[in-house]
Amino acid sequence: MASLFSCSIFSNTPEIADYSDSTQFADGKFRNQKEFVMNDSATLARIAWRYMTEKRTDAQPAADIPLTTLNKAQLQADNHTGTALYRLGHSSMLLAVEGEFWLIDPVFSERASPVQWMGPKRFHPVPVEYDQLPDIKGVIISHDHYDHLDQATIETLSNMAEHFVTPLGVGQLMLDWGVDPQQIHELDWWQHVDIGKLQLTAAPGQHFSGRGITGGNQTLWASWGIKTPDQNIFYSGDTGYFEGFKEIGERLGPFDLTLIENGAYDKDWSEVHMSPEETLQAHLDVKGTALLPVHNGTFDLALHPWYEPFERISELADAAGVKLVTPEIGQRLDLAKMEENAYWWREIARK
Numbered sequence: 001m002a003s004l005f006s007c008s009i010f011s012n013t014p015e016i017a018d019y020s021d022s023t024q025f026a027d028g029k030f031r032n033q034k035e036f037v038m039n040d041s042a043t044l045a046r047i048a049w050r051y052m053t054e055k056r057t058d059a060q061p062a063a064d065i066p067l068t069t070l071n072k073a074q075l076q077a078d079n080h081t082g083t084a085l086y087r088l089g090h091s092s093m094l095l096a097v098e099g100e101f102w103l104i105d106p107v108f109s110e111r112a113s114p115v116q117w118m119g120p121k122r123f124h125p126v127p128v129e130y131d132q133l134p135d136i137k138g139v140i141i142s143h144d145h146y147d148h149l150d151q152a153t154i155e156t157l158s159n160m161a162e163h164f165v166t167p168l169g170v171g172q173l174m175l176d177w178g179v180d181p182q183q184i185h186e187l188d189w190w191q192h193v194d195i196g197k198l199q200l201t202a203a204p205g206q207h208f209s210g211r212g213i214t215g216g217n218q219t220l221w222a223s224w225g226i227k228t229p230d231q232n233i234f235y236s237g238d239t240g241y242f243e244g245f246k247e248i249g250e251r252l253g254p255f256d257l258t259l260i261e262n263g264a265y266d267k268d269w270s271e272v273h274m275s276p277e278e279t280l281q282a283h284l285d286v287k288g289t290a291l292l293p294v295h296n297g298t299f300d301l302a303l304h305p306w307y308e309p310f311e312r313i314s315e316l317a318d319a320a321g322v323k324l325v326t327p328e329i330g331q332r333l334d335l336a337k338m339e340e341n342a343y344w345w346r347e348i349a350r351k
Contacts, residue, residue, distance in 0.1 A: 024189060030169070030209065030220045032242075033244055034242060043268060058307065059300050062349075065328075065348065066329065067127050068328060069127055069330060070132060070330055071132045075096065075128075075133075078332060080098070083228045084332050086327075086330060086333070087327055087328075087330070087331070089123075090112070090294070091104070091142070091237075093259065094133075098229060101134045101137055102137055102198065104140045105140070105142055105237075106139060107147060107149075108126050109153060113146055114146060114212075120147070122298055122299065123300075127329055127330030130156055138162060138163035138198075139163070139165070141166040141170055142167070142223065143167065143220075143238060144169075144170050144173060144210070146211065147299055148237070148238065151173075158179045162183065164179055164183050164184050165187065167187060168187070169218055169219030169220055170186065171184040173211075188202065188220070189204050189220075190251075198226060198228060199225075199226075200224060201225035201227075201252055203222060203224060203244075204248065205236065205237050205244075207239050207240065209221050225252040225255075230336070232252075232255045234248070234252070234253070234257075234258045235260075238273065239282075241278035245282045246285045246286075249285050253286050255289065256335060257288070257290050257291075257292060257335055258282075259292050260283055260288075260294065261274060261279065262276055262313050263297070265304070266302050266303060277312075277316060279313055280313065280316045290323040290325050290338045291325070293326070310326065310345045325339070326340075328344050
């Protein structure tokens, strides 16, 4: 654990941290448990060529994605007890726990990009406006990529949320964007913090970080164990498949619900994003009961059809006897019931 974060919170006069106490940090960068080549010139050139030459099929929905608009009064009225979840799009979620509300990887901007005049554009609006959010107890961040950490969103939430919980290094970005240091809790893998009704544990993942061409892996990435009074939830963040899922299952599982990435996968970046087959295996490894596939349905970030992740994981889960929950954007998912949902994307895919 880095000495600066022994209390999982920044000091009042933050400086660039020394992460040498973290086993994930070496030679000035964070690293994975498994070493692999990432973003070498040959791979980048091949990816660029494929994007220029491969014919795309159904890169975006041909009709509006079903969406339930949320408002503050209804959110407060519906969530006095128990645990519920609302998908806001991609990997962004609103978690309601006995009247407390948390945001997970919130991205409210129109594009997952460093600029709003270009880059991946949303397929659908965010189902809740800022002024319709209830009081936010905290924000959980998995890593610093633009489709998970949005500067404009954090700047707005800095005056709306009580706490920001991040992997090592990501808190410095929060500080730069106006979040008060006393609001920020930075965790290394296997550290935890208790806030309100939640216990949050940072767990390993296999990914990378960086918000530019240079300076990669200056911040850590993490999956999260999220324990509420009545539910145990696993959120994978972005990750490739790795043996660490089994350790997560042993140390933090079993889980009532897993939120595991299932989208934006490709053979050319298979070390850092999972195929649907690997998504299912990760769910089994962490000892999950119900699976909610995320990282899909909002941004075009790969070469597969937009609906393919839903179809493939549906077939795999059915064959394996795994309970799959696929709520529409903005639809309330009561974790005490975990009802399976209609395959809403199929009607759009046929158009």
